[in-house]
Amino acid sequence: MNMIWLGLTGAVASGKTTVANFFREKGVPIVDADRLAHTALARNKEKIVNYFGRDILGPTGDIDRKVLGLKVFNNTDKLKFLESLIHPFVQKKTEEKKSLFQAAGHKMAIYDVPLLFENDLQDKFDKVLVVYVPESLSLKRLMKRNSLSQEEAKRRLASQMDIEEKKKKADIVIDNKGDLDELKSQVDQVYRDLLNENP
Numbered sequence: 644m645n646m647i648w649l650g651l652t653g654a655v656a657s658g659k660t661t662v663a664n665f666f667r668e669k670g671v672p673i674v675d676a677d678r679l680a681h682t683a684l685a686r687n688k689e690k691i692v693n694y695f696g697r698d699i700l701g702p703t704g705d706i707d708r709k710v711l712g713l714k715v716f717n718n719t720d721k722l723k724f725l726e727s728l729i730h731p732f733v734q735k736k737t738e739e740k741k742s743l744f745q746a747a748g749h750k751m752a753i754y755d756v757p758l759l760f761e762n763d764l765q766d767k768f769d770k771v772l773v774v775y776v777p778e779s780l781s782l783k784r785l786m787k788r789n790s791l792s793q794e795e796a797k798r799r800l801a802s803q804m805d806i807e808e809k810k811k812k813a814d815i816v817i818d819n820k821g822d823l824d825e826l827k828s829q830v831d832q833v834y835r836d837l838l839n840e841n842p
C-alpha cells in the first residue's frame with residue numbers, strides 16, 4: 644500500500660504547528676523541516692561561525708537564529724552559503740524518515756515545511772495542504788506571538804510568498820479564521836477524506 648506523503652505549509656502565524664499537532668494526535672508521523680534545520684545549524688556551527696563571525700552566537704554559545712537571519716536577509720551570497728550547509732542535510736534526513744514511516748506501514752505522513760512553494764517542493768508530494776488565514780490576521784497573530792512591531796511583522800510576511808498565492812496552488816486548504824474546535828473538525832475531515840481516497 645502506498646503511503647500518502649502530504650506537504651503542510653502556510654504563512655507565518657497561520658496555525659501550521661497546531662494543525663500538525665492535530666494530525667500527530669491521530670498517529671500521523673510529522674517531519675518538521677524547522678527542527679531539522681536547527682540540527683543542521685548545530686552540526687555546522689563551526690563553519691557558520693567562521694563565515695559569519697562570532698557575533699551570531701547568543702548568550703548560551705548557540706547560534707542566534709534571529710541574528711543570523713538578519714545577516715542573510717537580502718544577501719543572496721550569504722543565504723546561498725547557509726543553504727548549502729542546511730538543505731542537503733534536511734533533504735537526506737527527510738528521505739530517511741519518509742522511508743522509515745513507509746516501512747512501518749503508516750498510511751500517511753506529513754512534511755511540515757514553511758517555504759514549500761518558495762523552494763519549489765510541491766512536486767515532491769502526493770498532496771499539498773495550506774493552512775490559510777488572511778494576511779491581516781497573520782499580521783495580528785505574528786505581532787502578538789513574537790512581540791514584533793507592525794513594521795517587523797510585515798517584513799517577515801513579505802519575505803514569503805503571498806498567502807493568497809499559496810492558497811491557489813494548494814490541493815487542500817484548511818481555513819483557520821475560526822476557533823480551535825472549528826480547526827480540529829476541518830483536520831478530522833481532511834484526514835478522513837485522504838484515507839478514503841487511499842484505503
